[in-house]
Amino acid sequence: MLNLLTTNQLSRSFHQHQIVQPLDLQLSRGDILGLLGPNGAGKSTIMRMICGDLAPSSGAVEICGFDLLEQPLQAKRNIGYLPERPPLHPDQTVDEFLADCAYLHGLSRAQIGEARSAAKKHCGLEQSGRRLIRKLSKGYQQRVGLAQAIIHDPQLLILDEPTDGLDPGQIRQLRELIKALATDKAVILSSHILSEIQATCNRVVILQQGKTVYNGDITPAEQTGYRLGLEQNPLESEIAALPAIATAEQMHTDYFLITLEPGYRPSECLEQLLGRGWQVCELSPASRSLEQLFLQATTGGLQ
Incomplete structure (x- = not known):
């Protein structure tokens, strides 16, 4: 089975200080990996390196068999990324923004309408298409951020604090959405809420000062x-x-x-x-x- 994500000795240093120590990961379809650690442990740095937003100091990343450094376009077509602060354009409507995101991901004009409708349905935005993003609540803006991450049907989803700003009902809906999406994808999820990681993920990596101190099942058998x-x-x-x-x-x-x-x-x-x-x-x-x-x-x- 082809791994959707493989990292080999992935690390990042800054001014001779190692922010992330060498990390090896393998994710396949159905995997939902939780990234845990105190603030400053390196979670966001790892996600940024995996999605190509930050170059690693050493090591390699493969997405669906494509080397992220050698074949960046092919690799990034398979990535959906929701950073901690969603990259929204507040003066656009939801429909305008999602159409632009779909176009930037390489979808044809004939594909954009269907992809946008599917993403809006997944994220509960069917009635929000004509609304300006800046007039949406924080929870709905978070939904728009998730919609842009999945609009091109990526194989690997990278979600940094996706439940931020959501109420308990919305968190439950997002949890079910992530599980549904993971049936044919791999997901990396970072959150400070342990109960959300416990309820959503099947694997976990725990970081401490950039070092992996645990990498395994979410519920150890011991x-x-x-x-x-x-x-x-x-x-x-x-x-x-x-x-x-x-x-x-x-x-x-x-x-x-x-x-x-x-x-x-x-x-x-x-x-x-x-x-x-x-x-x-x-x-x-x-x-x-x-x-x-x-x-x-x-x-x-x-x-």
């Missing part, structure tokens, strides 16, 4: 223990004193995170808990959340 909820509120030491339990940590007033001693099963742990007279309201496998993954990765807890 189990971190068991989530234990009790009607009572015993001390951690009292729970850990049970033969089946190796460690116990109170994660919240409502539950503990426990690990079992080797050889013990959850059913045996449950018997011991009930034997102490504690009422158990929950004992379920616990997996590391995206928030835990992010915090561990950016504070040096992951290798």
